[in-house]
Amino acid sequence: MLFSSITFLGFFLPIVIIIYFALPQRVYKNAVLLLASLLFYAWGEPKFVLLMVASILFNYNMGLIIADNKEHSRKILIFSILVNLGLLFIFKYLGFSCKIINYIIGALHLKNLEEINLLLPIGISFYTFQEITYLVDVYKEPYLSQRNVLNLGLYITFFPQLIAGPIVRYHDINQQIEKRRESFENLYIGFQRFILGLSKKVLIANNMAFVCDSIYDADIFSYGTVAAWIAAVSYALQIYYDFSGYSDMAIGLAKIFGFDLLENFNFPYAATSITDFWRRWHISLTNFFRDYVYIPLGGNRKGPKRTVLYRIFVFFLTGLWHGASFNFIIWGLLHGFSMLIERFLKLDKKSKESKIFSAFYRISSLVIIILFWVLFRNGTKQTIKLYLKMFGINYSRFFTFHPVVSTALYWFNVDVKFYIILATAVLFAFPWWKKIKLSTNQAIQTVAALLKSLALVTLLCLCFSFLANNTYNPFIYFRF
Amino acid sequence: MKKIVHYSFVSLVFLAILFPIAKFNKKGTVSQKENRTLAEKPDSPFKFSGYDAYFQDRFGGRNRLVAIANFIDYSVFHKQIKNSRAFKGKNDWFYYIDSKDGNNLNDFYKKNLLTKAELESFRNSVRETAQWCKDNDIKYLFVIGPNKHSVYPENYMEERPEGITRADQMISVFKELGAPCVFPRDFLILQKDKNEAPLYYETDTHWNNLGAYYAFVKIQEELAKLFPNTDFPKIDYDFSVDYSESAGDILPMLGIKTAKSTQVTATPKNGTFSDYFEYVKDEGREGVITNGKKENLPKAIVFRDSFCSALTPYFSTQFSSVEYNWRRMTDDDKKHILGNKVDLIVFEAVERYSLGIAGM
Numbered sequence: 001m002l003f004s005s006i007t008f009l010g011f012f013l014p015i016v017i018i019i020y021f022a023l024p025q026r027v028y029k030n031a032v033l034l035l036a037s038l039l040f041y042a043w044g045e046p047k048f049v050l051l052m053v054a055s056i057l058f059n060y061n062m063g064l065i066i067a068d069n070k071e072h073s074r075k076i077l078i079f080s081i082l083v084n085l086g087l088l089f090i091f092k093y094l095g096f097s098c099k100i101i102n103y104i105i106g107a108l109h110l111k112n113l114e115e116i117n118l119l120l121p122i123g124i125s126f127y128t129f130q131e132i133t134y135l136v137d138v139y140k141e142p143y144l145s146q147r148n149v150l151n152l153g154l155y156i157t158f159f160p161q162l163i164a165g166p167i168v169r170y171h172d173i174n175q176q177i178e179k180r181r182e183s184f185e186n187l188y189i190g191f192q193r194f195i196l197g198l199s200k201k202v203l204i205a206n207n208m209a210f211v212c213d214s215i216y217d218a219d220i221f222s223y224g225t226v227a228a229w230i231a232a233v234s235y236a237l238q239i240y241y242d243f244s245g246y247s248d249m250a251i252g253l254a255k256i257f258g259f260d261l262l263e264n265f266n267f268p269y270a271a272t273s274i275t276d277f278w279r280r281w282h283i284s285l286t287n288f289f290r291d292y293v294y295i296p297l298g299g300n301r302k303g304p305k306r307t308v309l310y311r312i313f314v315f316f317l318t319g320l321w322h323g324a325s326f327n328f329i330i331w332g333l334l335h336g337f338s339m340l341i342e343r344f345l346k347l348d349k350k351s352k353e354s355k356i357f358s359a360f361y362r363i364s365s366l367v368i369i370i371l372f373w374v375l376f377r378n379g380t381k382q383t384i385k386l387y388l389k390m391f392g393i394n395y396s397r398f399f400t401f402h403p404v405v406s407t408a409l410y411w412f413n414v415d416v417k418f419y420i421i422l423a424t425a426v427l428f429a430f431p432w433w434k435k436i437k438l439s440t441n442q443a444i445q446t447v448a449a450l451l452k453s454l455a456l457v458t459l460l461c462l463c464f465s466f467l468a469n470n471t472y473n474p475f476i477y478f479r480f
Numbered sequence: 481m482k483k484i485v486h487y488s489f490v491s492l493v494f495l496a497i498l499f500p501i502a503k504f505n506k507k508g509t510v511s512q513k514e515n516r517t518l519a520e521k522p523d524s525p526f527k528f529s530g531y532d533a534y535f536q537d538r539f540g541g542r543n544r545l546v547a548i549a550n551f552i553d554y555s556v557f558h559k560q561i562k563n564s565r566a567f568k569g570k571n572d573w574f575y576y577i578d579s580k581d582g583n584n585l586n587d588f589y590k591k592n593l594l595t596k597a598e599l600e601s602f603r604n605s606v607r608e609t610a611q612w613c614k615d616n617d618i619k620y621l622f623v624i625g626p627n628k629h630s631v632y633p634e635n636y637m638e639e640r641p642e643g644i645t646r647a648d649q650m651i652s653v654f655k656e657l658g659a660p661c662v663f664p665r666d667f668l669i670l671q672k673d674k675n676e677a678p679l680y681y682e683t684d685t686h687w688n689n690l691g692a693y694y695a696f697v698k699i700q701e702e703l704a705k706l707f708p709n710t711d712f713p714k715i716d717y718d719f720s721v722d723y724s725e726s727a728g729d730i731l732p733m734l735g736i737k738t739a740k741s742t743q744v745t746a747t748p749k750n751g752t753f754s755d756y757f758e759y760v761k762d763e764g765r766e767g768v769i770t771n772g773k774k775e776n777l778p779k780a781i782v783f784r785d786s787f788c789s790a791l792t793p794y795f796s797t798q799f800s801s802v803e804y805n806w807r808r809m810t811d812d813d814k815k816h817i818l819g820n821k822v823d824l825i826v827f828e829a830v831e832r833y834s835l836g837i838a839g840m
Binding site: 006011015017042043044046088185188195449450467 | 499528538539549
């Protein structure tokens with residue numbers, strides 16, 4: 001089930017909220033959230049609910065064994081992680097691995113393996129990582145082990161973050177499962193955050209997606225340089241507003257039920273460098289790889305060569321996590337290498353020394369990030385052609401700006417509305433308003449709160465109306 | 481004061497998300513506005529995707545919300561109005577593009593050309609149908625109503641891709657098998673420049689009375705070949721043109737109430753249609769039967785879709801009786817045809833559904 005669907009907004013959410021707040025005790029409230037989460041998941045993937053339940057039971061038992069068996073806990077931890085990763089591998093990477101093996105076998109003129117095309121259970125990348133954080137946290141601090149299987153089930157399946165994160169680490173939330181406080185203030189903050197995220201998704205990301213998909217899905221010969229850039233910028237904004245919108249919705253929904261989830265985005269396109277970008281983009285994933293892969297491997301404690309190796313490995317994994325495809329791996333590696341270049345050329349230091357260089361490097365980093373998104377979106381085969389098109393290089397029969405004017409404006413729906421939304425999207429991708437200091441005057445603050453509330457209710461109605469109209473509503477991070 | 485703002489906000493949001501359930505449209509089965517059947521409740525509680533469609537179609541406030549979305553696009557942004565079912569083309573012409581309903585877009589972009597195997601399958605079904613008619617000594621005629629955007633591509637997009645369409649492929653099959661057929665696309669394109677009034681409704685999927693008349697002219701030519709010894713009535717028509725605001729069958733899909741639409745009325749120059757035929761039964765989809773005033777004319781049965789509605793008055797003048805059935809021919813129909821000594825069977829379908837014209 002999508003948050004940005006009528007089923008969720010108009011049926012699932014109000015019913016769950018009513019039942020949740022009608023129940024008196026924590027144990028019943030948690031049970032309702034668990035059941036609702038299972039239904040939420042089953043709505044998209046009924047048959048994979050059993051897989052998820054089996055995975056929860058396995059990790060619940062492994063957690064208990066790790067906590068109660070200090071002597072062999074390390075071996076059991078490694079075994080459990082391997083089982084979890086094995087499951088992820090089977091569903092997400094087995095087909096891809098077969099393709100690579102067949103490619104090698106083909107080159108050696110041997111008989112190919114049979115192709116494997118398994119359906120990917122939604123959210124498996126997210127919940128597998130959450131299960132790993134649980135096992136590692138219990139290994140480090142055995143008293144954290146969850147004795148109540150329903151509570152662990154709720155941690156793993158909690159619907160606000162189940163299918164697209166943020167990846168919630170167990171030690172960040174374990175206490176909240178049993179001891180949290182629902183309040184009217186939480187409802188107020190939660191609804192505000194949820195509507196903000198929904199608006200980012202429905203009003204901005206969907207409109208960016210429509211134009212971007214229209215251009216990329218068209219024959220590459222039918223558009224020119226400007227359209228190629230419009231598509232690239234639209235995609236960069238789409239993926240940001242789509243994913244950060246989803247994270248906002250998750251954080252807002254969790255808040256409604258009294259949970260505090262950590263932030264997942266911090267204005268990534270305002271980053272001063274690519275290194276800074278990764279401090280601001282999908283923070284929960286970056287933190288996961290830092291804390292559960294990079295540091296356990298040795299981090300930067302084992303000399304510069306190892307540091308380089310580990311960083312590249314982490315970005316290889318980051319790319320691979322996004323999907324079993326070469327473009328994701330190359331995308332991850334490109335980010336990793338870019339960060340290493342920044343480090344060795346000490347660009348961070350140079351940026352601090354010169355404002356002009358800082359501005360130049362900020363813009364360059366943003367352009368590089370946008371170019372990397374083109375690879376992420378379009379796969380390895382199409383990307384080179386798109387890069388050539390974006391830089392106006394004639395790789396085939398024509399070079400022209402002309403088709404952009406005559407065709408793109410009409411057929412790619414690039415119109416006034418798009419430009420207004422594009423401008424809004426660019427504007428709100430940067431935290432300029434945080435510098436505005438509101439008066440401490442009580443009356444002004446009340447008026448500001450009133451205006452903000454009215455704006456959000458209007459946005460909610462707009463989202464409802466666009467969803468009612470069946471407008472374009474894809475979701476990128478579902479497939480990860 | 482701040483608390484009042486907070487309470488009001490939460491209450492308003494909660495009311496907004498409760499509204500879809502509170503005003504849920506449980507009973508209705510057809511959307512009059514959109515001229516379509518609403519999704520029904522799935523027969524199993526586990527058919528979740530069915531529930532998505534059920535909720536999406538029937539939640540409280542849906543029609544108003546669709547109208548708001550389109551008002552914003554249309555009136556505020558003057559945007560090209562478009563959703564998954566329809567869009568506004570140039571010069572205030574509206575087009576139907578629902579990919580789940582025949583897929584006009586594929587016809588337009590020529591993305592649905594038949595493969596060799598599909599052509600062979602189509603050829604076989606035409607051959608089978610034709611053979612059955614021949615075996616029973618019944619004349620037959622295939623009529624394909626061109627999609628609106630096949631006749632008016634200039635309002636649909638800037639340029640239609642070059643090359644043949646799926647309908648062209650099918651016409652080749654008819655010709656190859658010697659099966660009589662009418663596909664008046666090119667004739668209508670010729671005629672549209674000769675007339676001030678359009679041949680299709682601006683706000684509707686269908687041809688209007690003028691477009692249907694030109695299609696009928698081509699049908700008459702075929703009838704003369706099929707029944708060389710029959711003296712079909714030759715009727716001249718007067719056409720009066722009127723401009724009004726109309727929703728057609730497309731605008732409700734976009735949540736727009738009305739837009740300018742040209743209405744063409746046809747009247748026989750000598751008298752009225754009722755001088756030539758009368759309706760024995762006129763129940764639209766449930767069936768239409770007409771009786772002509774001359775008993776020596778042939779008897780026809782038509783397997784039709786909505787494009788036949790505007791053809792009905794013209795066509796009915798030419799026969800002693802016509803039975804219009806809103807379906808493809810079934811085995812029961814065959815028995816009925818043989819029992820009633822029908823002289824002509826007409827298989828009519830709009831271009832986007834024409835692959836099934838011979839029962840495929």
